[in-house]
Amino acid sequence: MREISLDRLRTLVVIADLGSFAEAARQLNLAPPTISLHVAELEARVGAALLTRTRGQVRPTVVGETLLARARRLLADADQALDEVQRQVAGLTGRVRLGASTGAIAHLLPSALAALRSEHPGIDVQVQVLTSQASLARVREGSLDIGLVALPQVAVKGVKLTPWRRDPIMAYLPADWQPPARVTPAWLGQRALILNDSSTQLSRVTSDWFAAAGLYPEARIELNYNDAIKSLVAAGYGATLLPQEGEAPELDRRIARRPLRPGLWRALGIACREGEVERATGHVLEALERLRQ
Structure with missing residues (x-):
């Protein structure tokens, strides 16, 4: 019929x-x-x-x-x-699905999204809290348009990975520990630690930093929620190593932040599918590019 x-x-x-x-x-x-x-x-x-x-x-x-x-x-x-x-x-409207860690969402994305809203108000960015591995997998399968992921990563077929930012990793410690001006592996390895779990790139970078000094400390707690980790540091429960993302925010006065010796960095990249992207996705990538470091 x-x-x-x-x-x-x-x-x-x-x-x-x-x-x-x-x-x-x-x-x-x-x-x-x-x-x-x-x-x-x-x-x-x-x-x-x-x-x-x-x-x-x-x-x-x-x-x-x-x-x-x-x-x-x-x-x-x-x-x-x-x-x-x-x-x-035409890129005037559209939905873009973006995955990132809680730290990147809290400290890096807001300025990019504010600029995007001003220039392209019809674009809706749907943000999901995801690990780097989960973001890469979803970009590959097509259920995510952009992933902000820790580097380095193993190459994934069909996924384009572009270096984006390189942020310093800092020591966050209870202020009453009276830490030195620069924190070394030897000094920190003797103290209680609250670190990211072994599934994260940050954990691997941190472990390599200690291992280069011949140290293999065990964390008192493993946790992947940075704000919760900082709350525990403020309570005096231990110290942590976290990237300083974006402008240094004002800290709880119970927390001391110190640079490391030797210095340590956390690299981030932008993952998206290879080939031409939709205009809305392109506008989000342009906003993120302005935060390149």
């Missing part, structure tokens, strides 16, 4: 609005026989007359009025759908 064509419905609406086959043909830039054929096909499809001619005036029948009411809504919906898609293709 053939479906009703939107073109045929548009022809019916224009005829009803203008009251003339000839005028409808001129407005739609179609030959008069084509206009008549459209109406004939519709009438054959519904099994009833849709238009009547009285004294040269074309009017819809009762059945025609019913179909016209539906046709106007269908055509309006189709026009709206096309307009929305065209706006998305």
Whole structure:
């Protein structure tokens, strides 16, 4: 069974609005026989007359009025759908799915999203808290558009990975420990530690820093929520190593922040699918690029 064509419905609406086959043909830039054929096909499809001619005036029948009411809504919906898609293709609107760690979301994304909202208010960025591995996997499968991931990472087929930022890793310690100006592995390794768990890149970087000094300390607690870790540090429960992301925020006065000796860095990259990206995704990447370091 053939479906009703939107073109045929548009022809019916224009005829009803203008009251003339000839005028409808001129407005739609179609030959008069084509206009008549459209109406004939519709009438054959519904099994009833849709238009009547009285004294040269074309009017819809009762059945025609019913179909016209539906046709106007269908055509309006189709026009709206096309307009929305065209706006998305042009980069004026769109949804972008982005995955990142809680630290990046809290300290790096806000300024990028504020700039994006000012320049492209129609773009909706949906942010998810994800590990680097989860972000890479979702970018690969297509359920995520952008991932902010710790570097280095093993190359993933179909995923483009671009270096983005390099932020210093700092020691966060209870202030009453009276820490030195620069914290060394030897000094810190003798104290209680609250560190990220071994599944994270930060844990591996931290372990390598201690190992280079011949030290292999065990963490008192392993936790991947940085704000919770800092709360425990403020309570005097231990020290931690975390990246200083973005501008250094004001700390709880119970916490002391110190640089490390030797220095240590956390590198971040931007993951997205290889090939051309949608315009909305491109605008988000441009906003992130301004935070490159």
